[in-house]
Amino acid sequence: MADDLASRLLEASELHGDFVLSSGKRSPVYFDKFRFLTDPSLLKETAHAVAGLLPAGITHLAAPEGAATLLVAALALETHLPIAVVRKERKEYGTRSQVEGHAPAGARIALIEDVSTTGHQVLRAARILEAEGAEVSTIVLAIDRGGADHLREAGYWVKSVARVEADGAATR
Amino acid sequence: MADDLASRLLEASELHGDFVLSSGKRSPVYFDKFRFLTDPSLLKETAHAVAGLLPAGITHLAAPEGAATLLVAALALETHLPIAVVRKERKEYGTRSQVEGHAPAGARIALIEDVSTTGHQVLRAARILEAEGAEVSTIVLAIDRGGADHLREAGYWVKSVARVEADGAATR
Secondary structure (H helix, E strand, O other), rough: OOOOOHHHHHHHHHHEEEEEEEOOOEEEEEEEEHHHHOOOOHHHHHHHHHHHOOOOOOOOEEEOOOOHHHHHHHHHHHHHOOOOEEOOHHHHHOOOOOEEEEEOOOOOOEEEEEEEEOOOHHHHHHHHHHHHEEEEEEEEEEOOOHHHHHHHHHOOOEEEEEEOOOOOOOOO | OOOOOHHHHHHOOOOOOOOOOOOOOEEEEEEEHHHHHOOOOHHHHHHHHHHHOOOOOOEEEEEEEOHHHHHHHHHHHHHOOOOEEEEEOOOOOOOOOOHHHOOOOOOOOEEEEEEOOOOOHHHHHHHHHHHHEEEEEEEEEEHHHEEHHHHHHHOOOOOEEEEEEOOOOOOO
């Protein structure tokens, strides 16, 4: 049963200590998404849960480059769908593409992100895929830390495996 | 049967056109490793072949950040081993670590790379893991384009799924 998956993802990823966050603020807690993405059992369970949230008709998966590629690889094995990886910057040689892998025009893509707080990186990846002629049919976040609302405001259909409230509590 | 996997990896990844390589040279052929890493069947088969090359006693997997994380995720699902991802640069906030995920002191690591031509990036990742107290017990390349020899000269035990000769022919 995956009923407690949300709590276990959070428990695996929450580190306690003295951290400087990307904002520059100090915090006694740091959320390290790599902790669940690099645990084979949690990775597999999360991919399975994400697969269960995909609508019918998806032809391709995509993820922004970085940690989310771990999740999208596991999801590809679960769903047998091909992957696109969206680079932060266009590659300067070879294919010179900002989208690696498989995202043909007309593809109906499920865009996958591990954790999203602002939705910015996901939105950027979605725009790049659309510029290539693909359709971003859905966005699935493993953990929504606030990004889903922003992505819905931008017009996307968004689902998440777990949602973290401002007080740190996990919900499904 | 994986007998022809080497040829299929190459066939899937070889693009024909007019390309500028990272060296600045023009080429009618470009080897796009993302083509096999983002194909769910080839990814799974490659991970299975890599798993078959791991010696006994490996406790953790690792990969340099980038495309190889697709392969190491698939391999983690195959082997149930935890993953470490080695960053190019130390993270400036949070854990401030150059190694994400799981690589405790004493870990016996299989370091995985998709394609290696010079061995430089792999060697750098190996040194970083060793500096954290882990042991790089083996290095496995999906495709060896010359990097394996350099890594062996540096003292590592290296295996590969496929080897590409200077003339582009694939061998196992």
